[in-house]
Amino acid sequence: MDMVHKRLKQYSGAAVLTATTVGCLVWAQPRANLTTTALALVLAVTISAIAWGSGPALVAALLSVFCFNYFFIPPIRTFTIADPQNWIAFSVFLATAVAVGQLSSRARNRAEEAEARRIEIERLYKQLTDAFEKASEAETFRRSEQLKTALLDAVTHDLRTPLTSIKASVTALLAGTGNDGSADSLSAEGRMELLDVINEESDRLNHFVEEMMTLAQLEGGQLLLRRSEMPAQDIINIAVDRAATPLRQRTITLNIEDKLPPLVVDGASISGVIYELLVNAEKYSVPDSEIYINAYQVSGNQVEIAIANEGVTLPASVRERVFEKFYRGARQGEKQGFGLGLSIARGVVEAHGGRIRMDAGRHGVGTSVRFTVPCAPEGTRTSELLRP
Structure with missing residues (x-):
């Protein structure tokens, strides 16, 4: 019912527009010639086609043709056409009015179809974007679960192994100690070995705890760097001394360029990087x-x-891949690392x-x-290099 009412309004609009145009042209007679009249009526047909479509445009064209013949082609106020030239003018006007109405209506329909396609494309694009977002969320969730699994596996392994060693050593020490606290079955050398195990683990x-704290600071962008000038030799010596125990069966060859300028770094962080690389080596x-x-x-x-x-x-x-978090290579020894050392080293260096590399x-x-x-480049004050 609403559609019928809408169509009636469209046809009525075309008829009213044509009638108004004709009335104005009749009032303007005889100042408006046949050419001006024909163009004005074609304009009314065009407007009807653009505004309401092909049906109302056809009605406007037919009304314009009859009104053009009745009010403007001699003899006026009759449907008779006496002059052959006026027949030509009437025929041209008829063809033009109908053609213009149909072409305008077709152009309007194409514009509406193009708009409908644009809306449909936008709808499909939104659906595609939503689908990608959901897929991305699912992938993020999957990776998060993988990360949690890797973290749980690493934490379980890296906590259980040293705790097991410490527990076994303490148990052995307690078992080898008499009720009065005196040594029982353990020799002094045996006790020292167990204490070394406890100390090392x-x-x-x-x-492990330091690595986790540093990783959390790096991931949160909260790593505080206290930069200052410090000789590379001092930073390297700190790392080598710290790694003395794991490096006891290795020969260290140190080669530092002569007159090497001091580094402008957080000495503790960079010595930690060198320590991690030495342990890894x-x-x-x-x-x-x-x-x-x-x-x-x-x-x-x-x-x-x-x-x-x-x-x-x-x-x-x-x-x-070695700088990825939780990546562990197949090492030759029996103990695996947590898989964070090189990732943290990269974060500190960057x-x-x-x-x-x-x-x-x-x-x-x-x-x-x-x-x-x-x-520190030669001739540059540290304060200038550290300026944010």
């Missing part, structure tokens, strides 16, 4: 092999530090504005991890 647990090398530490200036404001071993040369595909080692043997850090 406690250090491992402490290192020890893990993937055999006893009595050498570990090389090189430091040299690569540009006016950057120093590169490289740690290389003589172990197995890792394939390029593995070298690209926080200093440097870059880190892993290459093949000396003469293609073993691996070499290189990273760059800022140094």
Whole structure:
């Protein structure tokens, strides 16, 4: 019912518009000639086609034809056409009015179809975007679950292993001690070995906690760097001293470029990076092999530090993944790391504005991890370099 009412209004509008145009032209007679009259009526037909479509335009065209003949072609107020030229004018007007009405209506329909297609495309695009968002959310959730699984597996392993060793050592010490606190079955050497195990595994647990805290700071963008000028030799010595226990079966070869400018870094963080790389170099090398530490200036404001071993040369595909969180290589020893050390090292180096990468080692043997850090260019005050 609403559609019928709407169509009636459209046809009525076309009729009213045509009648109004005719009335104005009749009032303007005889100042308006046949050409002006024909153009005005064609305009009314065109407006009807654009505004209401082909049906109302056809009605407007037929009304215009009859009115054009009745009111404007001599003899006026009759449907008779006496002059042959007026027949030609009438025929041309009839064809033009109908053609213009249909063409205008067709153009309107095409515009409406184009608008409908645009709306449909927008709707489909929105659906596609929603689908991608849902898929992305699902993928994010899946990766989150994978991360939780990896984290749970790593935490379970890395906490259980040292705790088991500590528990076993303490149990052995207690079992080897008499009720009065005196030594029973354990020798002094045996007790020292068990205490060494407790000390080493406690250090491992402490290192695990430090890694987790550093990772949380890096992920949250809250790692506080206290930069200052510090010689590369001092930073490297701190890391080597800290790694003395795991490196006791390795030979360290240190090569620092002469007159190397001081580094402008957080000394504790960078020594932690070097420590992690030294421990990693020890893990993937055999006893009595050498570990090389090189430091040299690569540009006016950057120093590169490289740690290389003589172990197995890792394939390029593995070298690209070693800096990912929770990635663990197949090491030669029995203890696996948490899989965070190199990821944290990369985060610390990049926080200093440097870059880190892993290459093949000396003469293609073993691996070499290189990273760059800022140094103090000659003639530049530290305050200028540290200015935000």
